[in-house]
Amino acid sequence: MLDVHVTLARGTFRLDAAIRDEGFICLSGKNGSGKTTLLAIIAGKIRPDGGFVKIGDEDITIMPPEARGVVMVSPESQLPSLSVEKHLRWGIGARGMKVNEGRILEVSKKLGIHYSGRVDELSLGMRERVSLATALLSRPRVILVDEAFSNIDNRKSFISEFRSLCKEEQVDLLHTTQQEGEEELSDHGYRMDSGKSARIF
Numbered sequence: 001m002l003d004v005h006v007t008l009a010r011g012t013f014r015l016d017a018a019i020r021d022e023g024f025i026c027l028s029g030k031n032g033s034g035k036t037t038l039l040a041i042i043a044g045k046i047r048p049d050g051g052f053v054k055i056g057d058e059d060i061t062i063m064p065p066e067a068r069g070v071v072m073v074s075p076e077s078q079l080p081s082l083s084v085e086k087h088l089r090w091g092i093g094a095r096g097m098k099v100n101e102g103r104i105l106e107v108s109k110k111l112g113i114h115y116s117g118r119v120d121e122l123s124l125g126m127r128e129r130v131s132l133a134t135a136l137l138s139r140p141r142v143i144l145v146d147e148a149f150s151n152i153d154n155r156k157s158f159i160s161e162f163r164s165l166c167k168e169e170q171v172d173l174l175h176t177t178q179q180e181g182e183e184e185l186s187d188h189g190y191r192m193d194s195g196k197s198a199r200i201f
Contacts, residue, residue, distance in 0.1 A: 002142055002172050006041050006051035017197040021188040024163045025174045028183055029192030035176040038192070039144045042174070043072040055141050069141035073148045078131045080120035087119050087130050091138030107133050110161050125151040136165055145175035159185045
């Protein structure tokens with residue numbers, strides 16, 4: 001369960017946003033509405049002026065990013081110099097977990113990752129697939145996806161598959177989008193407008 005209610009003021013911008021749900025959550029809104037700022041607060045990259053960030057019953061508002069069990073993925077969040085194989089194992093190693101080769105192969109197949117070269121040689125869409133698979137394989141409590149589904153071919157089928165994998169791993173996910181109708185692919189939908197969030201379903 002992701003339970004967030006935070007406020008932030010930066011110049012003329014005011015954020016007053018709340019999300020309380022679990023599963024696969026979509027946050028839609030126009031560019032500049034505050035979506036990325038909210039994800040950065042949940043990830044611990046920005047300290048809010050007020051409010052709280054909780055995962056389950058644990059208040060993580062003042063925890064450092066590395067202690068939160070939260071992974072944030074954007075289109076630029078990959079490690080370009082690594083091979084695909086090393087990239088997929090990177091998050092697992094960073095968390096001190098045991099590598100499950102069978103699970104890596106299964107996730108790679110389901111997410112359409114079939115390239116074995118360096119990450120910086122991939123298309124943007126394939127790099128996003130690798131970044132998202134790496135995040136999932138590290139088994140965080142929450143994955144935050146900031147527009148990182150946007151460049152993937154067959155986006156709707158990919159999101160559906162990724163949603164199923166998150167459910168298998170019992171990982172909550174919050175993703176942002178500017179695409180109309182993408183809320184329908186999620187368990188819950190929120191809309192952000194001028195720094196204020198509203199629950200759609």
